[in-house]
Amino acid sequence: MEIDSLSHSFDVNSPQYWSERYRTGNTQWDLGTETPVFTALVEQIDFPKPSTNSRLRVLVPGCGYGHDALMMARRGYEVTAVDFAPEPLEYLRQTSHIAGVEIETVCSDIFMLPERYAETFDIVLEYTCFCAIAPSRRAEYANVLAQVLKPNGLLAGLFFPLDELQRHEPPFTVSENEVREHFEQAGFVLISSKVPLESHPARAGRERLMIFRKPL
Numbered sequence: 001m002e003i004d005s006l007s008h009s010f011d012v013n014s015p016q017y018w019s020e021r022y023r024t025g026n027t028q029w030d031l032g033t034e035t036p037v038f039t040a041l042v043e044q045i046d047f048p049k050p051s052t053n054s055r056l057r058v059l060v061p062g063c064g065y066g067h068d069a070l071m072m073a074r075r076g077y078e079v080t081a082v083d084f085a086p087e088p089l090e091y092l093r094q095t096s097h098i099a100g101v102e103i104e105t106v107c108s109d110i111f112m113l114p115e116r117y118a119e120t121f122d123i124v125l126e127y128t129c130f131c132a133i134a135p136s137r138r139a140e141y142a143n144v145l146a147q148v149l150k151p152n153g154l155l156a157g158l159f160f161p162l163d164e165l166q167r168h169e170p171p172f173t174v175s176e177n178e179v180r181e182h183f184e185q186a187g188f189v190l191i192s193s194k195v196p197l198e199s200h201p202a203r204a205g206r207e208r209l210m211i212f213r214k215p216l
Ligand SMILES: C[S@@+](CC[C@H](N)C(=O)[O-])C[C@H]1O[C@@H](n2cnc3c(N)ncnc32)[C@H](O)[C@@H]1O
Pocket: 012, 013, 018, 019, 029, 030, 031, 061, 062, 063, 064, 065, 066, 082, 083, 084, 085, 088, 108, 109, 110, 111, 127, 128, 129, 132, 133, 170
């Protein structure tokens, strides 16, 4: 089959495409554990910490099996994990139950979130959702995250894969400049951007941690 015809044989905008990948175990993106870069990030002294007075609401869009959602819930954050494929959410319901933590699991298209969650979250953790959606929808996605964050909210994004190779299926290639452009156009201010030291070995040097703030 020609690559070009292959690229039209599926639709990454549809939950069916992703459900099928979960059902057939075609989930190479799944690290099987929380993202080490995020674990290191939330342990930094200046990263916002929940307290009894303010639990801090976190959104994990395109959460998949939700390892990062679970890691944040264990630390006392109030987590909403969103995916439009029901299979990984069922897994996350079970793992969070076993861990004894509460996570709001929402089976929804992320592009629908502003209707229900306008200015709701203090923090968004983005990992491999940006590279999973159709590249033509990236500006729209940046606007969605801007709408669901509270003013002064933080977007912590680990953007992968920073590869030269242009793919015809997810993960679609990302670049620092493109990410920056989309999120700045959506109103965010870039606070920091670096190649992290803690990447999973298979992704070392191929991802960039970018922290944006939504202005007050
Ligand atoms: C590459 S996987 C990454 C999963 C997880 N973030 C991880 O790192 O393991 C992308 C996930 O985003 C979900 N997804 C893609 N487009 C979506 C959309 N428009 N709305 C909701 N979920 C979406 C897919 O179902 C899939 O679980």
